Amino acid sequence: MSWRSKSAAVCLKDLRLEFRTRYAYSALIMFAVTTLVAISFTLAGGLVEADIAASLLWIIFFFSAMTGVSRSFVQEEETGTSIGLKMAADPAPVFLGKFLFNAALLLSMAMLVVPLYLLLFNLAVVHVGGFLVTIFLGLVGLASAGTILSAIAAQSAVKGSLLTVLSLPILLPLLITATNATRTALYGGHLAGIMTDIAMLIFYNGTVLAASLLLFEYVWNE
Amino acid sequence: MIWKFLLGAGMTAIIAASFLYVPAIPGFGATGETARLIIYHVPTAWVAVLAYLMATVYSVGYLLTRDARRDRQAVANAELGTVFCLLATVTGAIWSRAAWGMYWNWDPRQTSIAVLLMIYAAYFVLRSSIGCADRRARLSAVYAILAFTTVPFLVFVVPRVFPSLHPNLGAGSERVSAMSPEVWVVFLASLVCFTVLYLWLQNIQVRLQDLQAKRLLRSVD
Numbered sequence: 308m309s310w311r312s313k314s315a316a317v318c319l320k321d322l323r324l325e326f327r328t329r330y331a332y333s334a335l336i337m338f339a340v341t342t343l344v345a346i347s348f349t350l351a352g353g354l355v356e357a358d359i360a361a362s363l364l365w366i367i368f369f370f371s372a373m374t375g376v377s378r379s380f381v382q383e384e385e386t387g388t389s390i391g392l393k394m395a396a397d398p399a400p401v402f403l404g405k406f407l408f409n410a411a412l413l414l415s416m417a418m419l420v421v422p423l424y425l426l427l428f429n430l431a432v433v434h435v436g437g438f439l440v441t442i443f444l445g446l447v448g449l450a451s452a453g454t455i456l457s458a459i460a461a462q463s464a465v466k467g468s469l470l471t472v473l474s475l476p477i478l479l480p481l482l483i484t485a486t487n488a489t490r491t492a493l494y495g496g497h498l499a500g501i502m503t504d505i506a507m508l509i510f511y512n513g514t515v516l517a518a519s520l521l522l523f524e525y526v527w528n529e
Numbered sequence: 530m531i532w533k534f535l536l537g538a539g540m541t542a543i544i545a546a547s548f549l550y551v552p553a554i555p556g557f558g559a560t561g562e563t564a565r566l567i568i569y570h571v572p573t574a575w576v577a578v579l580a581y582l583m584a585t586v587y588s589v590g591y592l593l594t595r596d597a598r599r600d601r602q603a604v605a606n607a608e609l610g611t612v613f614c615l616l617a618t619v620t621g622a623i624w625s626r627a628a629w630g631m632y633w634n635w636d637p638r639q640t641s642i643a644v645l646l647m648i649y650a651a652y653f654v655l656r657s658s659i660g661c662a663d664r665r666a667r668l669s670a671v672y673a674i675l676a677f678t679t680v681p682f683l684v685f686v687v688p689r690v691f692p693s694l695h696p697n698l699g700a701g702s703e704r705v706s707a708m709s710p711e712v713w714v715v716f717l718a719s720l721v722c723f724t725v726l727y728l729w730l731q732n733i734q735v736r737l738q739d740l741q742a743k744r745l746l747r748s749v750d
Contacts (some may be wrong), residue, residue, distance in 0.1 A: 455675065459668045463658040472654050473672065476647040480682035511682055518678045522671045525592050529664075 313396045315405025321379070331412060335375040338386040339420045342367050347427040352366035355428050361490035364424055365482050369451065370471075371416060376409050377470045380461035393527065394409035406516075410450035417442055432484070434496035437465060437505070441492060446507040451512060452477055455519040458526045481511055536729070541570065546715045549666060563627040566620055568715055572723035574617035574642075580610030580727060581645070583726055585677040588670035592627045597742065599737075600666035602657070603673065605734035609727060610648050618642050637687040638695040644683055648676045 308316070325331055346363060355363070383389035392401060421442065425432065432438045452474060460470040488504035491497070547568040554559035587603035590596070621639065622632040633639060655672055659665040708716070 394672055452675075455671075459655070459672060462664060462668060463655065464660065465658045469655065469658055472651050476644050476651055476681050477676055479644050479685045480679055481648075486685050507682070507686060511679070514678050514682075515675075518675055521594075522675060525671050 313400035314403035318407040321408040339371040357494040372449040398524040398527040406454045413446040434492040437501035438492035441488040448481045448512045536667040566624045570620040576727045577614035580606045600737040
C-alpha cells in the first residue's frame with residue numbers, strides 16, 4: 308500500500324465509524340447551534356458591530372473544533388484499537404488520515420453553521436470569495452493543529468480539558484488573522500487586506516502541517 | 530568562584546548607575562526620565578527569548594537522543610524563560626503606565642508577550658498532567674517545538690491588527706541615536722550581566738534537577 312492509500316484508509320475508517328454513531332458530528336453541531344442561538348437570542352435581533360460579529364464566528368469555530376477534534380485519539384485509546392493502528396500503518400499516514408477526517412468534520416459543520424450565522428445576525432457578505440476562502444483555510448488550520456494536539460492530550464490524565472489549554476496559544480495567530488479577514492469580508496474593506504490575511508493563513512497552515520508531520524512520530528510511538 | 534563576586538559587583542554597579550549616572554533619554558515618554566527602565570527591561574526580555582530558544586533546542590535534543598538530562602535542561606530553561614518573561618512584562622507595564630497612562634493596553638508587544646506566557650503556562654500544565662516521566666518528556670518536547678514554530682507568526686500578525694506605540698531599539702530609529710554614550714555603557718553592561726546571571730541560574734537549576742533524579746533512582750533500588 309502506498310502512503311496516500313494508507314492515509315485515505317485511515318480517513319475512511321473514521322468516516323465509517325462516524326456515520327455509524329454520528330457522535331462527533333452531532334456534538335459539534337449541537338454545540339455550535341446552541342451557542343449561536345444563545346447569542347442571537349440575547350441580542351434580540353439588534354445589529355452587531357463588525358469586530359464582535361467576526362470574533363463570534365471564530366470563537367464558535369474554535370470551541371466547536373475543540374469539541375469535535377478531541378475525540379479522534381481518545382476513541383482509539385478507549386476501544387483499544389490504537390495498538391492495531393500502530394501496527395497497521397506508519398505515523399505519517401495515521402496523522403494525515405486523522406487530519407483529513409477532522410477537516411471534513413469541521414467543514415461539514417461550517418456548511419450548516421455559517422448560513423445560520425449570517426441569517427441570525429442579519430449579515431450580508433461583501434467579499435463572498437474572500438469570506439469562503441478564509442473560513443476554509445481557518446478550519447483546515449484548526450484541524451491540523453487540533454489533530455496533533457489531541458494526540459498529545461489523549462495520552463495525559465485530563466484528556467478533554469487539556470486540549471483547549473494547549474490549543475489556544477498555538478492557534479491565536481490563526482484566530483487573529485481569520486477574524487481580521489472575516490471582518491473585512493463582512494463589512495467591505497480593502498480586498499488587498501484579505502489577500503494578505505489569506506497568504507498568512509496559507510503560510511501558517513503549511514508551517515503547522517509540516518511541523519506536525521515531522522513531530523507526530525514522537526507522539527504516536529512510545 | 531571569582532566571577533560570582535564580579536557579577537555581584539557588576540549588578541550592584543548597574544543598579545546604582547541606572548539611578549545615579551544614566552541621564553534621561555529625550556524621545557522616550559514625556560520627559561525621557563522613565564527611559565532608564567531600558568537598563569532592566571531590554572535585558573530581561575533578551576534573556577527570556579534566549580532561554581525559550583534554548584528550551585526548544587534542548588527539546589529537539591531530547592527527541593533525538595532520548596537522554597533524560599536534555600529534558601531537565603529544557604525544563605530549567607522554560608522555567609527561567611518564564612521568570613524573565615514575567616520580569617520583562619512587569620517592567621514593560623510600569624513603563625507603559627508612565628508613558629501611555631495605562632499599565633496594559635494590548636499593545637502588540639504586550640499581546641505577543643502574553644501569548645508567549647500562555648504557551649509556557651500550557652507547557653507546564655501539560656507536564657503536570659502526565660505521570661510517566663518518559664512520556665512527559667516526549668510529549669512536552671513535541672509541544673515546545675510545535676509552539677515555537679508558530680511564534681514568528683505572532684511577530685508578523687499582531688502588529689498588522691493592533692498599531693504599536695512601543696519604542697523601537699532596532700537600527701535606523703531616531704530615538705536610539707538619542708541614547709547618549711553613558712546610557713550605552715550601562716545598557717551593554719546590563720545585557721552582559723543579565724546573560725551571565727541567566728547562565729549561572731540555569732547551571733544551578735540543572736544540577737539541582739540532576740541530583741533529584743539521582744535520588745529518585747536510588748530510592749527505586
